[in-house]
Amino acid sequence: MSRIDETFARLRAEGRTGLVAYVTAGDPDLARSAEVVRAVDRGGADIIELGVPFSDPLADGPVIQRAAERALAAGTTLRGVLELAARVRGGVRAPLVLFTYANPIVRMGVTPFAKAAKASGIDGVLVLDVPPEEGAETYAAFDAEGLDTIFLLSPTTSVDRIRRAATLGRGFLYGISRLGVTGARADVADSAESLAARVRAETDRPLALGFGFSRPEHVRAAGAWADAAVVGSALVQVVADQADNPDLGGEVERYVRWLRS
């Protein structure tokens, strides 16, 4: 049972809605990013997603685009993100999921990447632009190293493909609750509930719902239909706003704790 499996088993046993927190690794730089990850963990996130900054983040909205630009400008690379993971791993309770575009891992080589990620204490990997159909080699390499492959599901995903993702995926499924790029919204889309219902009808695999969530009531709403809620852009915005605050960690921790309130 992987660390991610254990986390969801515990959440279900406790009847609690999990919080998956996304941060762009290396934003504003790797040193402060380590502080941010530790603060997210202290704030009570159940899973931490580390976004690997990429030059062309075509599925991301402005907030995460800017974060990626800051991280790249600070010299963050995929190797740097893995080193960050290795550095924080010992002191962080939550499983770490790498959230990345394909090209950085293709450039490193899928198998060398999988080995390095495992060695760095990464628990799972989500490759944004490698859907199940394109990922035979990639996901076999992850399986071979015991890394959980996390797949995205969206309101446009067919029932057949939900089944495929549930079979090929490990850990949990990440449901995109609305069409569009990443970014905080004021409300929870109606499409979130219907997506969750469609997924639930096909599989018992844990489901985290995301895209647009920024407030505790969003997390609670997601909890009615899914195992966990993902908060990304809103948290990345807190990091952006507080980057130069000496108490960056404290601000991040308070925000994450509030999300769970």
Added chain:
Amino acid sequence: MTASTLTPTPNFGARDPDARGYYGAFGGRFVPETLVAAVEALAAAYLEARSEPAFRDEYTRLLSDYVGRPTPLWEARRLGEAVGLRVFLKREDLNHTGAHKINNALGQALLAKRMGARRLIAETGAGQHGVASATAAALLGLECVVYMGTEDMARQALNVFRMRLLGADVRGVDSGSRTLKDAINEAMRDWVATVGHSYYLLGSALGPHPYPLMVREFQSVIGQEARAQVLAQVGRLPDAVVAAVGGGSNAMGIFDAFVADAGVRLIGVEAGGEAIERGRHAARFAGGAEGIFQGTRTWLLQDDDGNVLGTHSVSAGLDYAAVGPEHAWLREQGRTEYAYAHDAAALDGFATLARLEGIVPALESAHAVAHLATLGKDLGSEALVIVNVSGRGDKDVQTVAALPGGRS
């Protein structure tokens, strides 16, 4: 020659990739989950449409009666003397809207309408695809949003004005390098949010399957005509076909008809920019490596960590970090070869074609013209070469005039 040999006849279904859109190891559909269903539906709709006589008839009618095809194949005698070759120009610059891009834009816009889309999304570099998309949208009564990097908007201001005149909503893209790749990122972001009612009209032979196939097939009319025309005019096949390669659509369009003719060299000319140094060019095969970018596995300019490098070219249409996957595959097979022309050589080609033939080419096409001097030394004056003049240069006149020395 009989009239029928000059009826535009695109080459549909003759050289398909595998069912998953792969050309050897290149191609595929590397898109975010939300777009998977859309590209699958698009592939199915395209394969169905291209096999239907009614769709093909409507498309070829537009090519002949609206675009003005066939375009001439013109023997450029004065240019030929200057470069030491027998040179024929395929005059895509004479198409309605001034470039080959209209061939693809009309085909896809017809498909969009057939699929029930109300709104076209397009990206553009030099503005030619944006103009073609705006034109097709106007003709077919569709909304059109065009994403364009702000750097490209500045250097192709005439085309921005044309697009707006045609009723398109031109949106500047201020992220990244503010050029074509960033416009594609933004177009995809739009598509992810509006996939239910929008159609993404990609302008080059790149991106996820079925775009590389579909764009090449809608452009294949160029090669079909050129091959028939050279046989009619000269009675033999050319020794080489030369075309500029940005994403690669005009090149795939003219190469397609000659791929099976083993004796015909197929030469793509990339943008050599200022120098083949990091960030100063767009010659993917000279300085790139394999990777996955904007939906497809292909060659691209990237750093050691897999981030996509900035590019430079005097030509906005060639200023792009990746190349269409079929080019990567044909090159791997040894069927196509790639050279590059630096900015200065392209500007010389631009001026040379204007002065010797009275034809002002697009700066993109000027890269292909620029390669002729090299090819002349290589092949000799008996050799017959076809150059694809993919577009006209009106849009570039201001850029060229503003360069040091004015180039006039």
